[in-house]
Amino acid sequence: MYMAQHPVRVLLIDDQESDYLLMRSLLSSIPNQAFHLEWASSHEAGLEAIRRAAPDVCVVDCGIDASDGLELLKNACEAGSKAPVILLTGTSDFQLNGEAIGLGAADFLVKDQLTAALLERSMRYAMAHARTLDELRRQQDELRASELRFRSVVQSASDAIILADDSARIIGWNRGAEAIFGYGEDEVLGFPIELLMP
Structure with missing residues (x-):
């Protein structure tokens, strides 16, 4: 399944090494796509990695270091990250799911239901959606600049x-x-x- 010609940079922010090992195993079993997985085991390390590494997609555990995955999502957005964020949780909490999507999460996955196919699809859709949003923002910026030029000509x-x-x-x-x-x-x-x- 096609996602990108270069290795997809995945940042996992999760305090459990077992989840990192699971993610590494799932990514390695996805055919026809290379991945570069970076692991941050704390909220702070995750935000630093987002700033430093510019990942293609972030996968964030909702229970990391007793700090809320939603808080990390908000902080990442405030820091200017354009990488889509997929939240992982231990349970399918519909209220948390809705809150996460409302804050800009690309997807919300339950850990014990996670498969390589589900992860691949979620990342592929999240990255495609992020590219579409970037293109929309670029077009809006161009339109605003064009409107300003037009207004300047009209007013002069x-x-x-x-x-x-x-x-x-x-x-x-x-x-x-x-x-x-x-x-x-x-x-x-x-x-x-x-x-x-x-």
Whole structure:
């Protein structure tokens, strides 16, 4: 199953060595994909590894070091991590699951139900979703920059420029229009364009 041409960098944040050994075994049994597994055994070491290693995906135990896996998820997001986070838990707690997803977790898996196929699918979907979100953010940034350039051109024009939506309501207006018609932009936004040309 295809995920990436390079080894997928997986960061496991879990205080149990047995869980690390299980994860290593599961990853090694996934066909056609190489993995580089890094293990952090504490909350602090996990956050440091996220900053330092820039993993492709993080797998976080919800009960690590008596600190909450959800707290680590929040801290990772606040630190600017773009790596998707998959939470592991010992039980299928639907409330915790909902809370985790609400905080941005990519998935929520129960340890004793974990298989190589389930782990592979979860990581593949999480990384694909993260790439889609990155692309969406990039496009939004480009759109905002384009809008700023457009507004700058419109505002610097000495001619009257009036922008209207598809129902002929005023949605924008430059200084030239203010000078010609005598209304400020805030006075005409949302009004029909016929207000100006009866």
